[in-house]
Amino acid sequence: MSAEISTSGVNRRSLALGAAWAAPVIALSTSAPAFAVSGTTPTVAESPGCKAPGSSCAPIQKGYAFPFQLTNTDTIDIWIYTVTFVSTVPSNVYTDVFSGGQLIQTNSTGTVDTVAVLPLNIPPGGTLYFKYNGFASSSANLAYDANLSFTWGHTATAAGDTDHQPVNFTINIGASPPDCCK
Numbered sequence: 001m002s003a004e005i006s007t008s009g010v011n012r013r014s015l016a017l018g019a020a021w022a023a024p025v026i027a028l029s030t031s032a033p034a035f036a037v038s039g040t041t042p043t044v045a046e047s048p049g050c051k052a053p054g055s056s057c058a059p060i061q062k063g064y065a066f067p068f069q070l071t072n073t074d075t076i077d078i079w080i081y082t083v084t085f086v087s088t089v090p091s092n093v094y095t096d097v098f099s100g101g102q103l104i105q106t107n108s109t110g111t112v113d114t115v116a117v118l119p120l121n122i123p124p125g126g127t128l129y130f131k132y133n134g135f136a137s138s139s140a141n142l143a144y145d146a147n148l149s150f151t152w153g154h155t156a157t158a159a160g161d162t163d164h165q166p167v168n169f170t171i172n173i174g175a176s177p178p179d180c181c182k
Contacts, residue, residue, distance in 0.1 A: 049173035051139040063136035072122040
């Protein structure tokens with residue numbers, strides 16, 4: 001049988017119990033903001049790809065363009081840090097045709113506005129419209145799938161927000177209709 005003796009009004013068991021509960025509260029309070037801001041992943045809506053013959057679609061360069069839109073479905077701002085052309089299927093299209101690319105920001109009708117400068121902010125409920133322009137030595141009629149990826153977060157710099165996975169998406173190019181300028 002053991003007895004707790006207290007001379008200061010607080011016994012050792014109460015003190016130990018209080019300390020045990022205090023540590024998780026501190027741990028939760030430091031972790032909670034990371035989870036609280038992680039938010040809802042932005043949605044992607046793809047459109048059919050197109051080809052850009054010659055340099056007639058400036059600032060889109062000769063090759064192909066892959067239109068898509070990103071929508072912030074969250075209640076807080078998000079930032080888009082990178083958009084990357086990953087690969088194509090079949091893979092020989094990627095290795096035999098493409099030599100680089102750029103991200104073009106457009107308006108809701110698809111009209112070319114400007115080469116995008118990232119990071120870009122999307123407010124809650126907002127949508128940004130893009131075409132990824134993959135450079136090529138020709139703009140032949142090809143049918144393939146283009147795989148793209150974007151990174152995002154809730155701060156203006158990627159270094160400030162590291163708890164979001166990249167979002168991958170695929171755009172189908174069906175024989176590349178020549179209408180990138182429209």
